[in-house]
Amino acid sequence: MSQNANKNLVYIVEDSLSSGALYSSQLESVGYETRHFVDGYSALVAIKERMPSVIIQDVCLPDISGLEVLQFVNKQENPARVIIITSNSSIEVAVDAMRLGGFDFIEKPFTRERMLTSVKNAISQVKLESNVEEVKKSSTQTDKLNFIGESLAMQTVFRLLESASRSKACVFVTGESGTGKEVCAQYLHQSSARQNGPIIAINCAAIPKDLFESEFFGHEKGSFSGALSDRKGAVEVANGGTLFLDEICEMDLNLQAKLLRFLQTGTFNRVGSSQVLQSDVRVVCATNRNPAEEVGEGRFREDLYYRLNVIPVQLPALRERGNDIMLLANAILVEKNQANKKDFKQFSPEVQNLFLKYDWPGNIRELQNVIENMVVVQTGESITTEMLPASFGKVDKVPTFSAQTQNNLPTNNIQGDATSIVPMWLVEKNTIEQAINICNGNIPLAAAHLGVSASTIYRKMKNWDGDNQ
The missing domain is CATH 3.40.50.2300 (Response regulator)
Structure with missing residues (x-):
């Protein structure tokens, strides 16, 4: 039948x-x-x-x-x-x-x-x-360029995502900063029955704690100072589609409990309202931390972790993907050529060799930045070693949070008065600013060397413009 x-x-x-x-x-x-x-x-x-x-x-x-x-x-x-x-x-x-x-x-x-x-x-x-064939044809070339790979590690990821796309189960994506976690979520959304619905992304590290619940669940007019009108939150807007929660381990514990309740019931309340609303979303979350360690340290709820970690997807670092480096580099070169009306056709053998040997601490994001820098600044048909940014491959050490290296503090006057003590936030600020300068303004690359996410740096920079100034 x-x-x-x-x-x-x-x-x-x-x-x-x-x-x-x-x-x-x-x-x-x-x-x-x-x-x-x-x-x-x-x-x-x-x-x-x-x-x-x-x-x-x-x-x-x-x-x-x-x-x-x-x-x-x-x-x-x-x-x-x-x-x-x-x-x-x-x-x-x-x-x-x-x-x-x-x-x-x-x-x-x-x-x-x-x-x-x-x-x-x-x-x-x-x-x-x-009608599988129509679905396959609907995938654009851009989608394929954004998420490609022939390495064994990536083929494993693709098979896992193919299975996940047929269900509504939560997917937990882990991997270093810059490995393509958000692109992974978009790929999963476009491969699923929800592809015609919205995909809404929330960066859990970039939203101030006091505003997070409103961003997530929405609010009613007058529910707090500045709430001048009713507003739908991400959960409501994403109804029928996918909700992508980036940097999930940065979420406040109190909100984690509310997220768990929403996942269990599919219901929520806007801030300032007792009306129970429903939303049908598929949740994909991501982190560059080890979520099991976060649970062990008490920073992430164990019950929420098991609820979200139904289908775990570990994205490999770029340095672990072998020839995928050049596969991605060539795809990025075509994209940047079109965007900047340039005529580069290839990478010289010397550049290819450097790319394959380089550690890529910033992963795909760093690869994109390096190629875009050369395409914008240089002219020609072949990318050569002379065109590489001056900072490429030279950021071996980024200073740690040290007041001595950042503020020229006296090192031999331990008995100095209290006025010589530099506030911790300023020590941190100077360290981050120096790392950014060393990386020629490349914040994601600086973040990779500092061992934090780029969103963490953006959030701290925003805070510097506030109370600490």
Whole structure:
């Protein structure tokens, strides 16, 4: 039987008769055809006879594991989208289910709207994948240039993202600064059933703590000083699409709790309002830190970490990608040529050799900056070593936070009076400014050498213009 004929068929695998009847009633009220099974083996027999579009699957069954049903489904031709039902006690099993190819998971107790939204999204995914060739053609050349690679490390990333794009599961992207975490999120969005919806990015390190909740959930007019009108937050604007949370480990613990509640329920309140709103978003988050270490140090909630880390994606550093360096360099050269109306066609063998041996502490972002510098400043058909920026490959050491190196403080007068003590923020400010000067104004490169994110430097620079001045 064709997939189209089955487009409204939903199987419910739930050992509770009352719960299964309730789910069936709610789905049938909006036009779906349903069948309810109270054990796994009955569901397997029915799946062999007729594949539905969607299966709502409890992970805890009296005979076999819900994961066994999921694995069986995914081995069939035109497999159904499987939505996992879980409770707090089985959340780790649900995470495993998502990694095995589950489409979504919803936690008991859940609302009718939450279930219907998940089923609707699953049906949309089925329709989208019924015309795979059109989806492939819709990807622009620019998309491909932004996220390319032939190395084994990147092929592993691509396979993982391909699997993730078929579900609504949260994706946690880690990697050094400049490795392309936001581009990874855009690639994932454009490959999913949500590609026609919005993708909204929030840099958790760049928004002041006091304004974060408003940026995230929105606010009502008059809810605080400066709230002159109602405003939708990122969660509301991203409804039907993807919410990308960059530098997630910088998020305040109090807001982490509210984010966890939103992920569990799909509901939120604007600041200053008691009205409960709903939003259906796919969350992709990123950090250049080690999130497990952040959890261990108490700076990141463990329950939120496990909720977000359903599909972990580790982006390799550029220095670990071998010949991908030149693959990216040539793509960037074409892009910068077009933008600046230049005629560069290639890199000289000497430059290629330097590029392949260089450590690239700023990763792809640094590679882009180096190539753009040469294309803008130089003229010719071949990029040669003489065209490389003077700072290229020469930033071996960036001074640490030392008052002695930054402020010419006396080093042999330990008994000096208190007026010789330099405030810590000024020591830090001088260190960062010197690093930026050494890197010829390249803040991301300076950040890479200082061991912090570029957004951290931008935030500190903004603070210098405030109270510390």
